[in-house]
Amino acid sequence: MEEETSFDPDVIHGIFKGVWAKMAALEQEKAEASDAADSEAGASASKRHRRTTANANALKLSAELLRLFVVEAVQRSAAIAEVEGATKIEATHLERILPQLLLDF
Structure with missing residues (x-):
C-alpha cells in the first residue's frame, strides 16, 4: 500500500499565523475605534490580548x-x-x- 503524503504542518501553521495576525489587526482597529467612541462618552475598557497558538x-x-x-x-x-x-x-x-x-x- 502506498503511503499518502500530507501537507507540511509547518506550512499550515504559517497559514494559520497569517490569518491570526490579520484577525488581531482587525480586532485592534475595532477596539481603537470603540475606545475613541467610548472616551468621548467617558467610559473606556481595555481588552487583554492573548497570543494564539496551535x-x-x-x-x-x-x-x-x-x-x-x-x-x-x-x-x-x-x-x-x-x-x-x-x-x-x-x-x-x-x-x-x-x-x-x-x-x-
Whole structure:
C-alpha cells in the first residue's frame, strides 16, 4: 500500500499565523475605534490580548484534513471530466463540484 503524503504542518501553521495576525489587526482597529467612541462618552475598557497558538497534533490533523479535502476535490472533478469525455481536469470541472464539496465538508 502506498503511503499518502500530507501537507507540511509547518506550512499550515504559517497559514494559520497569517490569518491570526490579520484577525488581531482587525480586532485592534475595532477596539481603537470603540475606545475613541467610548472616551468621548467617558467610559473606556481595555481588552487583554492573548497570543494564539496551535498544538502540534492540531496542526497534523489540519494538514490531514486539508489533504483529504484536496483528494476528494480531485476525485470528484475527475469523475465530472470522465463523464464529459475530457482527459484533463479543468477549472470548470472544479467549479461544478465545489458548491457540494464545501457543503459536504
